[in-house]
Amino acid sequence: MTADGKSSKSKERPPMIGNILGIDTTTGFLGIIARRGEECVSVTANTGFRHGEQVLPWIETTLAKLDLTPRKIELVVTALGPGSFTGLRIGLAAAKGLAAGTGAALVGVPTPDTFGHRYGFFEGTVYPVIDARKKRFYSAAYENGQRVTDFLDCTPEELIAAATDRPRSLFTGPDAALLATLFPGGTPPETIRIAPSPVELTALLELGLREFEQNGPLPENSGPIYLRKSEAEIVRDAHSPDPGNV
Structure with missing residues (x-):
């Protein structure tokens, strides 16, 4: 009442x-x-x-x-x-x-929310990586476990550029290791962590x-x-x- x-x-x-x-x-x-x-x-x-x-x-x-x-x-x-x-x-x-x-x-x-939630403790931006075929990936950006972008259907170059622009980033998900091989030189910079998870x-x-x-x-x-x-x-x-x- x-x-x-x-x-x-x-x-x-x-x-x-x-x-x-x-x-x-x-x-x-x-x-x-x-x-x-x-x-x-x-x-x-x-x-x-x-x-x-x-x-x-x-x-x-x-x-x-x-x-x-x-x-x-x-x-x-x-x-x-x-x-x-x-x-x-x-x-x-x-x-x-x-x-x-x-x-x-x-x-x-x-x-993607499940991966963002799992790495909610990460002090940076988390990007789940799911192979979307046709040389593209599904993803989204997460900070403190919360999604801060729309869901993405993007090229590897677009996803790598987005992560590189952040102070610290983490790629996770079933195809994070695949994306890591697509960095220039085949190796991500020190500001980007790779944590594959199916x-x-x-x-x-x-x-x-x-x-x-x-x-x-x-x-x-x-x-x-x-x-x-x-x-x-x-x-x-x-x-x-x-x-x-x-």
């Missing part, structure tokens, strides 16, 4: 979540993490983008290590990209299917839980984060008739 005697409605706090499942299929690495209370188990496997045939078996295996079944999961967290078009669709479809079939809540986390699953769970507590579940019509058209869309558009000539 307010000071003038009128009742007020506060945002209802979501219930405490104990059993959480996290899924990351952003790149060729498949990452699964499960938490039961204070216990946590995770697995990371280089599946070569064969996520469609491996994501569900790996989920079952990971849950079994904590004596959990899908129906005991209360929250499903999925990485939203940007990254592999097919991988992201598979991960989100698996997450939505589990949530719908078990009644668990579903939230999504942008993949996935950041603990950060995925932490950010997913925060997202659920602050904003609730992912809207039903939500999809992955795409910064460009897929190859299938490009081919389709190339073969579609020009509306102006119809």
Whole structure:
């Protein structure tokens, strides 16, 4: 009740979540993490983008290590990209299917945010590096764990120039080592640190839980984060008739 005697409605706090499942299929690495209370188990496997045939078996295996079944999961967290078009669709479809079939809540986390969160302690600017193909990379800039730019779809030269302009920078993520080889002379300057990491699953769970507590579940019509058209869309558009000539 307010000071003038009128009742007020506060945002209802979501219930405490104990059993959480996290899924990351952003790149060729498949990452699964499960938490039961204070216990946590995770697995990371280089599946070569064969996520469609491996994501569900790996989920079952990971849950079994904590004596959990899908129906005991209360929250499903999925990485939203940007990254592999097919991988992201598979991960989100698996997450939505589990949530719908078990009644668990579903939230999504942008993949670069997990790396920015993991290196929130770094005194400088953090750049997650995800190979976007076509000699480009997906990234974003983070300071103190917070994203300070939009998501980027950029050339290696653009990303290297941005990091070089900062007093101290750190490249992380699954393709940080690849980007490091593209520096002039093949070696980054002393102001730039390279810390490759295929996935950041603990950060995925932490950010997913925060997202659920602050904003609730992912809207039903939500999809992955795409910064460009897929190859299938490009081919389709190339073969579609020009509306102006119809």
